Amino acid sequence: MTTSPSSPASGPYLDVKDLRVRFSTEDGVVRAVDGVSFQLERGKTLGIVGESGSGKSVTSMSIMGLHNPKRTAMSGEIRVGGTDVLKLSEDKIRRLRGQAMAMIFQDPLSSLHPYYTIGRQIVEAYRVHHDVSKAKAQKRAIEMLDRVGIPQPQKRFEQYPHEFSGGMRQRAMIAMSLINDPDLLIADEPTTALDVTVQAQILDLLESLQKEFNSAIILITHDLGVVAQVADDVLVMYGGRAVEYGNAEQVLRAAQMPYTWGLLSSIPSVHGDSDADLVPIKGNPPSLINLPPGCSFHPRCRYAMLNGGPCDQEVPELLPVQGEVGHLVACHLPDQFRKDTYVNEIAQTGVAVVSEELA
Amino acid sequence: MLRFFIRRALLAVLTLFAISVSTFLLFFAVPANPVATMCGNRICPESTQKQITHDLGLDQPLITQYTEYMKGVFVGRTIGSGPTAKECPAPCLGYSFRTGQPVWDIIKNGLPVSMSIVIGAAVVWLTIGLVLGTAAALRRGGALDKFSVGFSLGGASMQIFVLGPILVAVFVYGLGWLPRPTYTSPLVNPLAWATGLILPWVTLGAINSAPYTRLSRAQMLETLSEDYVRTARAKGLTRREVNYRHALRAAITPIVTIAGLDIGINLGGVVITETTFNLQGVGRYAVQAINDLNLPIVMATVLLAATFIVVANVVVDMLYATIDPRVKLS
Numbered sequence: 001m002t003t004s005p006s007s008p009a010s011g012p013y014l015d016v017k018d019l020r021v022r023f024s025t026e027d028g029v030v031r032a033v034d035g036v037s038f039q040l041e042r043g044k045t046l047g048i049v050g051e052s053g054s055g056k057s058v059t060s061m062s063i064m065g066l067h068n069p070k071r072t073a074m075s076g077e078i079r080v081g082g083t084d085v086l087k088l089s090e091d092k093i094r095r096l097r098g099q100a101m102a103m104i105f106q107d108p109l110s111s112l113h114p115y116y117t118i119g120r121q122i123v124e125a126y127r128v129h130h131d132v133s134k135a136k137a138q139k140r141a142i143e144m145l146d147r148v149g150i151p152q153p154q155k156r157f158e159q160y161p162h163e164f165s166g167g168m169r170q171r172a173m174i175a176m177s178l179i180n181d182p183d184l185l186i187a188d189e190p191t192t193a194l195d196v197t198v199q200a201q202i203l204d205l206l207e208s209l210q211k212e213f214n215s216a217i218i219l220i221t222h223d224l225g226v227v228a229q230v231a232d233d234v235l236v237m238y239g240g241r242a243v244e245y246g247n248a249e250q251v252l253r254a255a256q257m258p259y260t261w262g263l264l265s266s267i268p269s270v271h272g273d274s275d276a277d278l279v280p281i282k283g284n285p286p287s288l289i290n291l292p293p294g295c296s297f298h299p300r301c302r303y304a305m306l307n308g309g310p311c312d313q314e315v316p317e318l319l320p321v322q323g324e325v326g327h328l329v330a331c332h333l334p335d336q337f338r339k340d341t342y343v344n345e346i347a348q349t350g351v352a353v354v355s356e357e358l359a
Numbered sequence: 360m361l362r363f364f365i366r367r368a369l370l371a372v373l374t375l376f377a378i379s380v381s382t383f384l385l386f387f388a389v390p391a392n393p394v395a396t397m398c399g400n401r402i403c404p405e406s407t408q409k410q411i412t413h414d415l416g417l418d419q420p421l422i423t424q425y426t427e428y429m430k431g432v433f434v435g436r437t438i439g440s441g442p443t444a445k446e447c448p449a450p451c452l453g454y455s456f457r458t459g460q461p462v463w464d465i466i467k468n469g470l471p472v473s474m475s476i477v478i479g480a481a482v483v484w485l486t487i488g489l490v491l492g493t494a495a496a497l498r499r500g501g502a503l504d505k506f507s508v509g510f511s512l513g514g515a516s517m518q519i520f521v522l523g524p525i526l527v528a529v530f531v532y533g534l535g536w537l538p539r540p541t542y543t544s545p546l547v548n549p550l551a552w553a554t555g556l557i558l559p560w561v562t563l564g565a566i567n568s569a570p571y572t573r574l575s576r577a578q579m580l581e582t583l584s585e586d587y588v589r590t591a592r593a594k595g596l597t598r599r600e601v602n603y604r605h606a607l608r609a610a611i612t613p614i615v616t617i618a619g620l621d622i623g624i625n626l627g628g629v630v631i632t633e634t635t636f637n638l639q640g641v642g643r644y645a646v647q648a649i650n651d652l653n654l655p656i657v658m659a660t661v662l663l664a665a666t667f668i669v670v671a672n673v674v675v676d677m678l679y680a681t682i683d684p685r686v687k688l689s
Binding site: 064066090094095096097098099102103105107110111112113114115117124125128129160162173176177 | 585586587589590591592593594595596597598600605608609682683684685
């Protein structure tokens with residue numbers, strides 16, 4: 001598209017460096033995101049995984065520039081196609097929104113305006129970035145509806161969101177977000193509100209659209225099964241920090257961080273022992289106003305302080321795992337101990353394997 | 360839509376029937392003696408009393424009296440008999456006990472006054488309420504927001520009979536910018552109609568705008584935090600498009616509903632405003648009639664007010680279905 005920022009000849013399309021996001025509230029400062037970095041190339045999918053309140057949605061909203069600047073303090077860098085969007089004026093970032101980067105949300109019913117037809121909302125998304133006639137935009141919108149697999153797009157164009165089923169609504173939402181050919185698509189829990197069978201269809205659709213448009217996709221989810229199905233890279237977030245980062249193979253099949261282990265063991269597996277209980281992560285996600293000192297996961301971590309380590313004092317740095325290129329983990333446990341523990345205690349739950357076989 | 364309308368119309372007729380019956384019964388429950396009122400004389404001769412009782416049909420059974428009354432409303436009737444008989448064409452609401460004037464004429468005099476006041480004031484209160492409430496929500500916590508909160512609190516505790524005379528004192532007697540509030544038919548002289556009613560409009564409008572300001576502000580704040588507003592921003596729409604085309608559009612729905620009902624209720628008479636500005640509207644006729652036990656007028660004004668409320672309800676339901684595509688009228 002003509003007005004999208006020119007991406008550099010090489011290097012990642014999206015480059016987030018040391019992003020910090022803070023909100024001032026009456027109860028204190030919320031450190032929603034605390035020093036997160038990641039890169040994403042076009043045509044690739046990054047899965048961001050974490051519990052509610054881990055900072056994954058806040059990160060994506062920062063990329064889109066959707067935080068209220070009056071109540072939000074942001075630092076670091078978010079380069080989209082080479083442009084640092086944190087430094088852009090509201091009007092300039094507005095022109096990128098929906099055009100260079102688009103977003104789809106968790107609940108397509110509440111995310112679509114109830115009083116306007118699907119068609120009108122899609123046409124609006126197109127015309128805000130393209131100076132074309134209504135008829136032209138309409139034709140394009142119907143094409144998009146058809147492309148995302150909505151039958152009778154002409155007729156559906158005239159209907160309201162409440163006349164669509166959940167899956168169809170999310171398809172319409174995807175059509176709306178992709179109508180301007182964005183280079184970056186952020187999908188914030190796009191399948192959480194949908195039936196399992198529909199979930200798979202939507203993920204398939206996203207994958208095939210990605211191949212067609214060669215866009216970079218950030219998939220935010222708490223569902224490791226979804227990540228296993230579509231992500232190339234995985235970022236695990238906890239308490240606003242990145243705790244594990246690597247490609248899908250590394251994070252899902254050779255997880256190094258006890259929190260990731262917790263996520264893996266808390267998911268049911270079809271192939272596993274049917275009598276074995278799921279292992280929940282004990283405790284609750286931390287308050288982002290009062291993060292525990294040191295590793296913020298240590299109060300919930302089974303392995304914390306095993307070797308009298310500094311878990312309750314020093315924030316672990318995100319460091320490379322020995323022998324694995326690109327696999328980073330923030331944990332005080334010794335490398336060898338983590339590798340052994342994963343193989344002996346965690347690997348057999350094997351959610352990643354199962355999901356991939358099912359998909 | 361048509362089926363809905365027919366059903367609602369039937370329901371409205373039923374409601375009005377129930378109201379007319381209960382008002383009619385009240386007519387007889389009150390310790391009023393219409394005969395004495397009509398006779399005028401402190402010592403009324405028995406023959407005259409009998410004559411009047413007969414003329415009014417008060418010697419008839421209640422049911423007959425009711426059917427006669429309703430017949431009069433729709434096709435007209437003859438009131439009394441012999442030389443004193445009066446032909447009362449439809450819609451016949453009877454005659455004033457006091458003046459002998461047809462009640463329909465009184466209503467015809469008062470209704471345009473009340474309607475003019477209410478319609479004008481509604482424009483004022485909706486404009487102030489929507490503009491101030493929306494602006495306050497968009498600048499939450501700012502000076503305008505604080506003003507709007509203070510304004511709606513002040514407006515809610517202000518009274519028409521306080522604000523009205525102050526405005527009259529300032530603009531009519533002080534600055535001399537406006538004539539004394541009077542009613543002129545807009546068909547005769549639209550300018551005189553407007554200048555004569557502007558103070559009642561502003562007074563009633565400003566005071567009624569207080570709850571509308573609060574409601575608009577609350578609704579707007581709610582819709583601004585809706586997911587679809589976030590979607591609108593994510594699409595790259597301008598702030599203005601997001602605020603007005605997406606947020607305000609959704610916020611306005613309940614306001615339309617409440618405004619419709621409010622206007623309907625007020626059309627039945629705005630007694631305090633009419634009295635404060637000495638305008639002879641339906642509300643004042645009704646109050647005078649109650650003081651005088653002038654029952655035909657009471658009956659007529661009650662029925663009129665009920666009709667407005669019932670009609671307003673149907674109109675609001677239909678409006679709602681037009682505004683909100685999720686509402687199906689069936």
